[in-house]
Amino acid sequence: QLYLEAGAMAFGRVFDFGPVFRAEKSKTRRHLTEFWMMDAEYLYLTHDESLDLQEAYVKALIQGVLDRAPHALETLERDTELLKNYISEPFQRITYDEAIDLLQAHENDEDTDYEHLEHGDDFGSPHETWISNHFGVPTFVINYPTEIKAFYMKPVPGNESRVLCADLLAPEGYGEVIGGSERETDYDKLLDRIKSNGLNPDDYAFYLDLRKYGSVPHSGFGLGLERMVTFVAGTKHIREAIPFPRLLNRIYP
Numbered sequence: 001q002l003y004l005e006a007g008a009m010a011f012g013r014v015f016d017f018g019p020v021f022r023a024e025k026s027k028t029r030r031h032l033t034e035f036w037m038m039d040a041e042y043l044y045l046t047h048d049e050s051l052d053l054q055e056a057y058v059k060a061l062i063q064g065v066l067d068r069a070p071h072a073l074e075t076l077e078r079d080t081e082l083l084k085n086y087i088s089e090p091f092q093r094i095t096y097d098e099a100i101d102l103l104q105a106h107e108n109d110e111d112t113d114y115e116h117l118e119h120g121d122d123f124g125s126p127h128e129t130w131i132s133n134h135f136g137v138p139t140f141v142i143n144y145p146t147e148i149k150a151f152y153m154k155p156v157p158g159n160e161s162r163v164l165c166a167d168l169l170a171p172e173g174y175g176e177v178i179g180g181s182e183r184e185t186d187y188d189k190l191l192d193r194i195k196s197n198g199l200n201p202d203d204y205a206f207y208l209d210l211r212k213y214g215s216v217p218h219s220g221f222g223l224g225l226e227r228m229v230t231f232v233a234g235t236k237h238i239r240e241a242i243p244f245p246r247l248l249n250r251i252y253p
Helices: 002-011 047-068 070-075 080-088 096-106 125-135 187-196 201-212 225-233
Strands: 013-021 034-043 092-095 139-142 159-163 165-170 175-182 218-224
Touching: 002 013, 002 034, 002 201, 002 218, 034 047, 034 225, 047 070, 047 080, 047 139, 047 165, 047 175, 047 218, 047 225, 070 080, 092 096, 092 125, 096 125, 096 139, 125 139, 125 165, 125 175, 175 225, 187 201, 218 225
Parallel strands: 092 139
Antiparallel strands: 013 034, 034 218, 139 165, 165 175, 175 218
């Protein structure tokens, strides 16, 4: 992403596509040790405009599968009416703090199985599932706490404790399919965030130069290919969305 931002300064709108590697002991139906991601970076794009773009992008992907591969969805026994409903309605948008309040209000309901969260905690898979299922459509959770997000995200104006970011949560328990943010363009603020995260500014010299010598507002996001395929296809495990899934104990073939 950081290199993509440099490319955006030259070309305005850019994207990349390639493998991503997880250094986490994630062993769930949502996670691979190696997965593929498409990133996009746009100049002069605000956070809200980025959400509009992400929503249009995901809807176009779903519509494309409905139009071009209905036979595959039929073979997979995917409920296409659900997919049609998802793209016929506006995606839901809710702030992180609103989501925490909502989770707390329903944590003692009979049909909930997630742990209690306080403001400042990050969501787990059960929380993401409940939030998206509650609204019944793909749901953007926006403005997460600064402390649990990456250093390059721009703070919410007037609230340094929250950043202009969003995760798009898919219904039916498929979790986050897109993560994105508006980027910090102020050199001094970005340098402070790098230092406060315990990172070495020398390792980010080129990235800081993008601000030092003049910058413009810009936003970007990344979509996980296998997560998106799993969601659209309605499969139960993400390993079914890639020919050779890399897991904790499986790297060959």
